[in-house]
Amino acid sequence: MMIIGVDYHPSFQAIAFFVEETGECGEQELNHSDGQAERFYRDVQQRGIRVRVGMEATGYSRWFERLLAELGFEVWMGDPTEIKAKRVKKQKFDREDARLLLRLMRENNFPQIWVPGPENRDLRQLLWHRHRLVQMRTRIMNQLQALAMNEGYRWKKKLFSEQGRALLEKLALAPWANRRPARVVGVAGPHESDDCGTNCSRRAGSQEATRGRPTDDTSRRGATHGPRLCVDHRNSDAVSTRQANRHVRRDDSV
Numbered sequence: 001m002m003i004i005g006v007d008y009h010p011s012f013q014a015i016a017f018f019v020e021e022t023g024e025c026g027e028q029e030l031n032h033s034d035g036q037a038e039r040f041y042r043d044v045q046q047r048g049i050r051v052r053v054g055m056e057a058t059g060y061s062r063w064f065e066r067l068l069a070e071l072g073f074e075v076w077m078g079d080p081t082e083i084k085a086k087r088v089k090k091q092k093f094d095r096e097d098a099r100l101l102l103r104l105m106r107e108n109n110f111p112q113i114w115v116p117g118p119e120n121r122d123l124r125q126l127l128w129h130r131h132r133l134v135q136m137r138t139r140i141m142n143q144l145q146a147l148a149m150n151e152g153y154r155w156k157k158k159l160f161s162e163q164g165r166a167l168l169e170k171l172a173l174a175p176w177a178n179r180r181p182a183r184v185v186g187v188a189g190p191h192e193s194d195d196c197g198t199n200c201s202r203r204a205g206s207q208e209a210t211r212g213r214p215t216d217d218t219s220r221r222g223a224t225h226g227p228r229l230c231v232d233h234r235n236s237d238a239v240s241t242r243q244a245n246r247h248v249r250r251d252d253s254v
Helices: 036-046 062-071 080-085 094-106 118-150 156-160 162-169 179-183 195-210 241-253
Strands: 002-008 012-019 025-031 051-056 074-078
Touching (some): 012 094, 025 094, 051 094, 062 074, 074 080, 074 094, 080 094, 118 156
Parallel strands (some): 002 051, 051 074
Antiparallel strands (some): 002 012
C-alpha cells in the first residue's frame, strides 16, 4: 500500500508518501492549474497498488475528492484542530504538515472524521440556496418597512398586500429614495404567493408602454427568484459611487 499525506491548498498541494512493500518514500509539490497533480495520481493508479490519501478537512477540494473517488483511492479526512494539537514544532511549513499527516497515518493515530457523500452535499447546496433566498426576501421586506415608517406609516404585514403596495407607490419620496421601491418591488404577503409575478408583469407592461416598447417583451420583466420573491430588473441599473458622490456634493453646495 502507498500512503500519502497531503497538505492541500487551492492552487497546489505538498505531499509526503511512503510505499509499505518497497520502503520507497519521498516528498513533492504538485500544482493544480497545469494538471500536474492529476497526472501524478493517475500514474500512481497505473502502477496497480493500493493507495490511501490523508488530508485535513478543508474547502475548495471538491474536484480533488472526486478525482480520488474516480481512481478508487481510499481517502481519510482529518480533524484540523486535533492535527494541529499533534504538531510538535511551532513553525508551520507545507512539507512539514504533509510529513505530519503521513506519520499519523503510519502510526494509526490519524484523527479521522466523517465526510458527507456527494448526494448529501448536493442536498446541502439546495438547502443553502433556499436559505439565501429567504434572507434576500427578508432584507427586501425590511427595506420597504423602513421606507414606509420613515414616511410616518406603520402598516406591518398590510404593506405586502395589494392595497399596501398601491399605497407605497403613491408615497411622495425624494428622487433617490423613490428608486428603492422601484428596484425591489414585488414582495408578496403570506397569503398571496401568486400576486408577485402578476404585479411585476403589470408594472413592466405599463412602463414599457410609456417608453414605446411592446408590452409582451418578457426579457424586460421582473424575474421570480423563489417563492413570494420577485426582483425587478428593469430599473436595476447600478448607480456608481462617483455619480452618487457628485449628487451629494451638488446638494451640499446648494
